Amino acid sequence: MRPISENLNCGLQSSIDMSSFFKKRVATFEHGIHPDYHKETGSLPIQRLPFAPKLYVPLSQHVGKPAIAIVRVGQEVLRGEVIAKADGMFSLPIHAPATGIVEAILPVPSDSGAMEMAIIIRVYQADGQEIRVRNPQNLDGLTGVALAMIMQQIGVAGKGGAVFPTHAKLIPPNGCVIDTLIVNGSECEPFLTCDHRIMVERAQHIMTGIDFARRVCGAPRAIIGVEDNKPDAIAALTAALPGDGSVTVKVVETKYPQGAAETLTYTLLGREVPVGKRSSSIGVVMNNVMTMAYVGKLLPLGEGMTERVVTVAGPAVDRPGNYIVPLGTPLHFLLDSVGAKSRAKEVILGGPMMGIAIASLDTPVTKGVCGVLAFGKKDDTEQRTYPCIHCGKCVKACPKKLNPTQMGMLAAKREYELMADQFFLAECFECGCCSYVCPSHIPLVQQFRVAKSFLKDRKTAA
Amino acid sequence: MGTAYSMLVTAAFMACLGGLLAFFLSIASKRLYVYEDPRIDLVEELLPHANCGACGTAGCRNFAEQTVAGQIEPASCTVNTAEQNKHIAALLGVAMGNVEKRVARLACAGGHHVAKMRARYRGLTSCRAASVAGGGGKNCSWGCLGLGDCADVCNFDAIVIDRHGLPVVDLAKCTACGDCVDICPKNLFFIHGVTKKLWIACRNEDEPDAAEAACEVACTACGRCVVDGTPELIRLEKNLAVIDYEKNALDNRVAIERCPTGAIVWFEGGLTFKGKSAKKIIRIESLPAPLEV
Numbered sequence A: 001m002r003p004i005s006e007n008l009n010c011g012l013q014s015s016i017d018m019s020s021f022f023k024k025r026v027a028t029f030e031h032g033i034h035p036d037y038h039k040e041t042g043s044l045p046i047q048r049l050p051f052a053p054k055l056y057v058p059l060s061q062h063v064g065k066p067a068i069a070i071v072r073v074g075q076e077v078l079r080g081e082v083i084a085k086a087d088g089m090f091s092l093p094i095h096a097p098a099t100g101i102v103e104a105i106l107p108v109p110s111d112s113g114a115m116e117m118a119i120i121i122r123v124y125q126a127d128g129q130e131i132r133v134r135n136p137q138n139l140d141g142l143t144g145v146a147l148a149m150i151m152q153q154i155g156v157a158g159k160g161g162a163v164f165p166t167h168a169k170l171i172p173p174n175g176c177v178i179d180t181l182i183v184n185g186s187e188c189e190p191f192l193t194c195d196h197r198i199m200v201e202r203a204q205h206i207m208t209g210i211d212f213a214r215r216v217c218g219a220p221r222a223i224i225g226v227e228d229n230k231p232d233a234i235a236a237l238t239a240a241l242p243g244d245g246s247v248t249v250k251v252v253e254t255k256y257p258q259g260a261a262e263t264l265t266y267t268l269l270g271r272e273v274p275v276g277k278r279s280s281s282i283g284v285v286m287n288n289v290m291t292m293a294y295v296g297k298l299l300p301l302g303e304g305m306t307e308r309v310v311t312v313a314g315p316a317v318d319r320p321g322n323y324i325v326p327l328g329t330p331l332h333f334l335l336d337s338v339g340a341k342s343r344a345k346e347v348i349l350g351g352p353m354m355g356i357a358i359a360s361l362d363t364p365v366t367k368g369v370c371g372v373l374a375f376g377k378k379d380d381t382e383q384r385t386y387p388c389i390h391c392g393k394c395v396k397a398c399p400k401k402l403n404p405t406q407m408g409m410l411a412a413k414r415e416y417e418l419m420a421d422q423f424f425l426a427e428c429f430e431c432g433c434c435s436y437v438c439p440s441h442i443p444l445v446q447q448f449r450v451a452k453s454f455l456k457d458r459k460t461a462a
Numbered sequence B: 001m002g003t004a005y006s007m008l009v010t011a012a013f014m015a016c017l018g019g020l021l022a023f024f025l026s027i028a029s030k031r032l033y034v035y036e037d038p039r040i041d042l043v044e045e046l047l048p049h050a051n052c053g054a055c056g057t058a059g060c061r062n063f064a065e066q067t068v069a070g071q072i073e074p075a076s077c078t079v080n081t082a083e084q085n086k087h088i089a090a091l092l093g094v095a096m097g098n099v100e101k102r103v104a105r106l107a108c109a110g111g112h113h114v115a116k117m118r119a120r121y122r123g124l125t126s127c128r129a130a131s132v133a134g135g136g137g138k139n140c141s142w143g144c145l146g147l148g149d150c151a152d153v154c155n156f157d158a159i160v161i162d163r164h165g166l167p168v169v170d171l172a173k174c175t176a177c178g179d180c181v182d183i184c185p186k187n188l189f190f191i192h193g194v195t196k197k198l199w200i201a202c203r204n205e206d207e208p209d210a211a212e213a214a215c216e217v218a219c220t221a222c223g224r225c226v227v228d229g230t231p232e233l234i235r236l237e238k239n240l241a242v243i244d245y246e247k248n249a250l251d252n253r254v255a256i257e258r259c260p261t262g263a264i265v266w267f268e269g270g271l272t273f274k275g276k277s278a279k280k281i282i283r284i285e286s287l288p289a290p291l292e293v
Helices: A004-013 A018-022 A144-153 A166-170 A194-201 A203-217 A231-240 A261-269 A289-301 A331-337 A393-397 A404-412 A416-422 A433-437 A444-461 B002-031 B038-046 B060-068 B082-092 B127-132 B149-153 B179-183 B208-214 B224-228 B245-250
Strands: A054-058 A082-085 A100-109 A115-123 A180-185 A221-227 A247-252 A284-288 A307-313 A321-326 A346-349 A371-375 B102-106 B159-161 B167-169 B189-193 B198-200 B234-237 B240-243 B264-268 B271-274
Touching: A054 A100, A144 A166, A144 A203, A144 A289, A166 A203, A166 A284, A180 A194, A180 A203, A180 A261, A180 A289, A194 A203, A194 A231, A194 A289, A194 A307, A203 A221, A203 A231, A203 A284, A203 A289, A221 A231, A221 A261, A231 A247, A247 A261, A261 A284, A284 A289, A289 A307, A307 A331, A321 A331, A331 A371, A393 A404, A393 A433, A404 A416, A404 A444, A416 A444, A433 A444, A444 B127, B038 B060, B038 B082, B060 B082, B102 B167, B127 B149, B149 B159, B149 B179, B179 B189, B198 B240, B224 B234
Parallel strands: A180 A221, A180 A284, A221 A247, A307 A371
Antiparallel strands: A054 A115, A100 A115, A307 A321, A346 A371, B102 B189, B159 B167, B198 B264, B234 B240, B264 B271
């Protein structure tokens, strides 16, 4: 492979296309890792979970301004009713995930650790819990911003974990022309299989969603990128493809982090996003398959987002699988229902590579939670951190071709500005490959998160 | 023959080049000479070279320039002793000035013995790392995590983490440089003049019940200090008592006496005092407990 020294200046030399040199059979990107995938739940059908007695529905389940609560304490809400309205363009409304009574509006723990305002709903246990409020609208012939505005009302945010409001993501910024809609079906995180099951079971919804998304962003074609370890998903999608050939399924190599926006764009189109720019600047908009499936399911019916599919897995879970979970379900109820509560010692929201370990089981499931992983007690020998031996494994693993070795040493010296200015800290999307391969067990990604958090604080203070 | 000749030529050439450059340099040093007050160097000699920025200038050299120019008083250097600053004042023939000593204060008293934990944090030993990973293990999401980022960045060894997992500021060593203020992910450090004696050692903005459930020394916004203290000195804001330091002249110790949790404290003579009504289980003695090894 290329000498390490070539990689010092971030990923600018990627025009040297090594994949053609090695004649790889399946499209992929450079670097990355192959962790143990643990995708056992991928063969189990999606099941429905019961409603928790109380749902904690946070007002901020998306990136952007939090929604504004429009219900009073003591008010009865119907499933599907809007309980908080969007505050501007980059915000989303929140719909009641169950029929019940608003018990309080209080701060509850969030995955970031801070307390966030939430509407607490006491669920009517005897109620059938059908969707009671729908607001279907005539969508014929609507395109662009007009369709996006209706899409905002169903409250769908990116289901991959970034939770950017989908309607806002699809509208191309001024001066940008979107030529390709990429639909991300390469669920590369270990354990997670919710996207996989969605592709197998709801391929038709995905196609409808893609149709709506293309009408908003104006992309003439759409590509669904699926990793080659999901043959049943590829078959289901291929069978559901529309006849005109505008949507294609492309098989990509199973490799982590194939499902990251940057790497999948590179794998499918060979394009890279310039430093500091957004993917729209290279004519690409990317959405998760589950986002598309929910847009396709909810938009024609005018239904609000009230539930989502979540992978619950991990060694401490008795009945792992993919469950339809009402939004706002507290994790202690979720783990109880799958028989994990007593054994779970470590609970992670999201995948094991990029997910966040949470500090409180009162944290609710929100629109961005794709997985809940529970781990039991680990052997008590805590991994000791050794000094960096400059082996360069992290440099070889980094899909963004950054230099984690240098950045790690700078972080230890708290040289955060230098990391940002000369080593492109902001380009790191925290995939965790560097920490994973480090033979000295240096928590590199954590150090980068610290650096980013510090610089963000300083920026807001200045 | 040829070798000796070429050596000679080389030597002569280098000598000429050296002479020429020396000539230009001597002219340049005369023509481009900038007069600088020799006292600046003298003052700089007397400064601690900590470049900490506590005085508000860009560093010790900048401080020396500003003192000589009369823009800042010698006493503004908080790292020097009064004796050393007197030297500077005598050298420049100016008054030393009277700058109040300032120190860093921590707005949290919730050590491991009084604050409840909801989870155990494992990972990089850094408060900011813990704070990014789910806010740390403390039930109170506002409180001190006690992993010692502040002690780590302090250039003067003025901060140590005590046995309860709280940073203790050594008032004698603290120069009010503000590094701990910058680094704290929960923004709990504040630089304060020592004449400001009342202090709220809590930043928990949660509902009073939730705050008290999370930590025994939390401010529950009961309002007793507001009533007891001099009118308009203390007010309630976001479930916290807030002291208006503009009216600092009005402060008195009465305000702390009825505080049920001891969240409002009184600093005097290097010690911290809590009101007599504060619960007995919490440490009544000085708030940043002295380190016991």
